[in-house]
Amino acid sequence: MRLSDPKTIKEVLTKNGFQFKKSLGQNFLINPSVCPKMADNAVANGEEAVIEIGPGIGVLTAELAKRAKNVVCIEIDERLRPVLSETLAEFDNVEVIFGDCMKLDIAAIIEERFKGKKVSVCANLPYYITSPIIMMLLESRLPITSVTVMVQKEAADRICAKVGSRESGAVTVAVNYYCQPEVLFNVSRGSFMPPPNVDSSVIGLNIRPFPPVKLTDEKGFFRFVRSAFGQRRKTLVNSASSDGRFTKDAVRQALQEANLPETVRAEALTMDELANVFSALK
Ligand code: SAM
Numbered sequence: 001m002r003l004s005d006p007k008t009i010k011e012v013l014t015k016n017g018f019q020f021k022k023s024l025g026q027n028f029l030i031n032p033s034v035c036p037k038m039a040d041n042a043v044a045n046g047e048e049a050v051i052e053i054g055p056g057i058g059v060l061t062a063e064l065a066k067r068a069k070n071v072v073c074i075e076i077d078e079r080l081r082p083v084l085s086e087t088l089a090e091f092d093n094v095e096v097i098f099g100d101c102m103k104l105d106i107a108a109i110i111e112e113r114f115k116g117k118k119v120s121v122c123a124n125l126p127y128y129i130t131s132p133i134i135m136m137l138l139e140s141r142l143p144i145t146s147v148t149v150m151v152q153k154e155a156a157d158r159i160c161a162k163v164g165s166r167e168s169g170a171v172t173v174a175v176n177y178y179c180q181p182e183v184l185f186n187v188s189r190g191s192f193m194p195p196p197n198v199d200s201s202v203i204g205l206n207i208r209p210f211p212p213v214k215l216t217d218e219k220g221f222f223r224f225v226r227s228a229f230g231q232r233r234k235t236l237v238n239s240a241s242s243d244g245r246f247t248k249d250a251v252r253q254a255l256q257e258a259n260l261p262e263t264v265r266a267e268a269l270t271m272d273e274l275a276n277v278f279s280a281l282k
Contacts, residue, residue: 001087003059004032006193012057016083020194024077025126028056031191034150034202039063041148041184041204042122049114051144053101053123053133056080058087058094060124065091072109074101101133107142119143124150127196131155131171138178138205147179147205156183156201164270170229174222176271177212179205213275217282224278228266236266236277246281254280 002008009028013019020026029035038060042050048069055061055073057080064071071094075084078098088094095113097104110119121144125133130151137147151159160181161167175181187200215221227243228236236255241248252262257280260273269277 001062001090002032003057003062003087004030004035006030009057009193012083012087016079016086018079018083021077023128025054025128026056026077027127027192027194027196029059029124029191030193031187034187034191035060035063037185038122038124038148038150038202039067041202042120042146043067045118045120045145047118047120047145049110049117049119051106051110051119051121053121054126055084055096056124058084060122061088061094062091064122065094069093070114071095072097072113074099074104074106074109076100102129102136106137107140110143118145120145121147122149127152127198134159134205135171135174138175138207141178145207147207148184148202149205150187150200150202153186153199153201156203160203164268164273166267168229168267169232170222170226173225173229173271173274175205179207181205212271215275216279220282221275221278224281225266225274228274232265232267234265235263236269237262239266240277240281250281251277254278 050064050068050071052061052064052071052073055075061071061073073096075096075098084096121137157167158169159171159175160183161172163173163176182204184202184204189195189199224240228240231239237248237251240246240251254277255262258276
C-alpha cells in the first residue's frame with residue numbers, strides 16, 4: 001500500500017468513516033521522501049527496535065518496520081484501530097498500543113519488550129504537545145539512543161539553537177542538557193494532509209551518555225532556567241528574581257562570583273555559566 005498517496009489515504013479513511021481531528025494534531029504525511037529519511041536516521045546506530053508516537057495511518061511505521069526488527073507504536077486515537085490493522089497487515093513486527101503517550105509508562109514498555117536492545121524513538125509529533133512530549137522522553141531518562149522527530153520549524157530552530165545565542169531559550173538549555181540536537185531537514189506545509197499553517201523540520205536528538213554540566217539539584221536548576229528565560233528582554237538580575245525564589249542582591253552576588261557582568265541576559269550565558277551562577281546562588 002502506498003500510504004503517502006493522498007488517494008490511498010482518502011480511500012482507507014473514507015472506508016473506515018474516519019475524519020481528521022485537529023485537536024489531536026492529525027496532519028498526515030503525503031510527501032513520499034520524508035518517512036524513509038526519518039526512518040534511516042532512527043536506525044542509523046544499529047537500533048533494533050523503534051518506538052513511534054502517533055502512527056496515524058502508519059506511513060512512517062511502515063518505513064520503520066522495513067528497517068528495524070521491532071516497532072511499537074503508541075496512538076491515542078482508537079478510531080485508527082481498524083485503519084492500522086488494514087494498512088500494517090503485511091508487517092508482523094509492529095505492535096500498536098492505544099493510549100496517551102504522556103500517560104503510558106514508556107520505560108516499562110521498553111523494559112518488557114526490548115531489554116538490552118538498542119532502541120530509538122521516531123515520530124511526526126502532534127503540534128499541540130510537541131515540547132511536553134520531547135521533555136517527557138528526555139526527563140524520564142529512557143534507555144534510548146536517539147529521538148528523531150518532526151516538529152514545527154520554529155520549535156526546531158529554538159531547540160537546536162546554540163546555548164548562549166540570541167535564539168536560545170529555556171527549552172534549548174533543557175534539551176541540550178540531555179542530548180545533542182541537530183536540524184536534519186526541513187519539510188514544507190504542503191507535505192501534509194490536511195496542510196498545517198506552518199512549515200516543519202525533522203530534528204535528531206542524540207542522547208548524551210553524561211550531562212555536559214554536573215548539577216546537584218536538577219529540578220532547582222531547571223526552575224531557575226525557566227524564570228531566567230521567562231522575561232527575555234530583562235537582565236538576569238531581574239528575570240531570575242521574578243519568581244521570588246532569589247533576591248536581586250543574591251543574583252547580583254552570584255554573577256560576581258561567576259565573573260559575569262551584572263547586566264548580562266540569560267540568552268548570553270553558556271550552559272557552564274548558567275550552572276555556575278545557579279551553584280553560586282545555592
Ligand atoms: N505518523 C503519522 C504521519 O506522519 O502521517 C501521523 C502524525 S500526526 C502529526 C500525529 C499523530 O499523533 C496522530 O495520529 C494523533 O492521533 C496522534 N496523537 C496525538 N496526541 C497523541 C498522544 N498524546 N499520544 C499518542 N498519540 C497521539
